[in-house]
Amino acid sequence: MTATASLALRTKLTPTTTALRAATAALWRPDGLRQRYLRYLAAMHPLVRASVPLLERAAERCAELDDPAARSLAAYYTRHAEEERDHDTWLLDDLAAAGAGPAAVPHPVVVELAGAQYYRIEHEHPVALLGYIAVLEGNAPGPRLADHLTEATGLPDGAFRTLREHAELDGGHLDDLHRVLDAISPTPARQTAVSVSALHTADLLTRLFLSLAADPGGHP
Numbered sequence: 001m002t003a004t005a006s007l008a009l010r011t012k013l014t015p016t017t018t019a020l021r022a023a024t025a026a027l028w029r030p031d032g033l034r035q036r037y038l039r040y041l042a043a044m045h046p047l048v049r050a051s052v053p054l055l056e057r058a059a060e061r062c063a064e065l066d067d068p069a070a071r072s073l074a075a076y077y078t079r080h081a082e083e084e085r086d087h088d089t090w091l092l093d094d095l096a097a098a099g100a101g102p103a104a105v106p107h108p109v110v111v112e113l114a115g116a117q118y119y120r121i122e123h124e125h126p127v128a129l130l131g132y133i134a135v136l137e138g139n140a141p142g143p144r145l146a147d148h149l150t151e152a153t154g155l156p157d158g159a160f161r162t163l164r165e166h167a168e169l170d171g172g173h174l175d176d177l178h179r180v181l182d183a184i185s186p187t188p189a190r191q192t193a194v195s196v197s198a199l200h201t202a203d204l205l206t207r208l209f210l211s212l213a214a215d216p217g218g219h220p
Contacts, residue, residue: 005186005194006178009134012195016202020139023209028145034153038100039212041091041162046106048162049088050114055081057118058126065126069184073127076180080133083173090162097158109208113201120197127190130181131198135205137174141167 003011027036055077062074095101113132120128145167146160153159186194 005181005191008191009195009198013198013202020202020206023206026213027209030152036212037149037153038098041095042103043107043110043212045088045091045102047110047113048091051084052081054114054117054129058121058129061121061126072184090165094159094162098155107208109204109211113204116200124193125190127186128193128197130177131194132201133177135198135201139205143167
């Protein structure tokens, strides 16, 4: 039986799992956790803020292509943009509840994460964005993380809305992405574009978490 596109993507990403899990564990280690969580929120805000514009631009690029698969992708990206809309304000609310604010300058790895996708959308094919989404939503917060952090940091419950919401939403979003990827039956070249985008994203996300874990302190 021929492997589906979504299974091929998951298989490609399997070798990245160990490093990303180790980086996540370092990020949430007990010492200095309160300030590290605030740095995490401040770093994630510009990344989440980029989500809807990325999805909208990918939908526009798909609409410019004379391709039935691209039309299906455009519909998916448009729908997903609406699902992600205003999530960046959740992060601002979380930061405010924790007595902090957004970073004055985005983390450079965050700029690279989002910027690489703009390049791929404009100069490769908008299908590549699926690899980025697959990694971010495939590494969503676990369902018990917010409760653990609330207890460990002493921050108010209102500082954890984004974690709670994404723990609930992103599993379903990932299933939807896999269905779309299989339905469009990407050519080998486009499947490669998705895989390369996903592997690059996994590497950058690992680097971001390690950077946040290693930052010795200071308010975000």
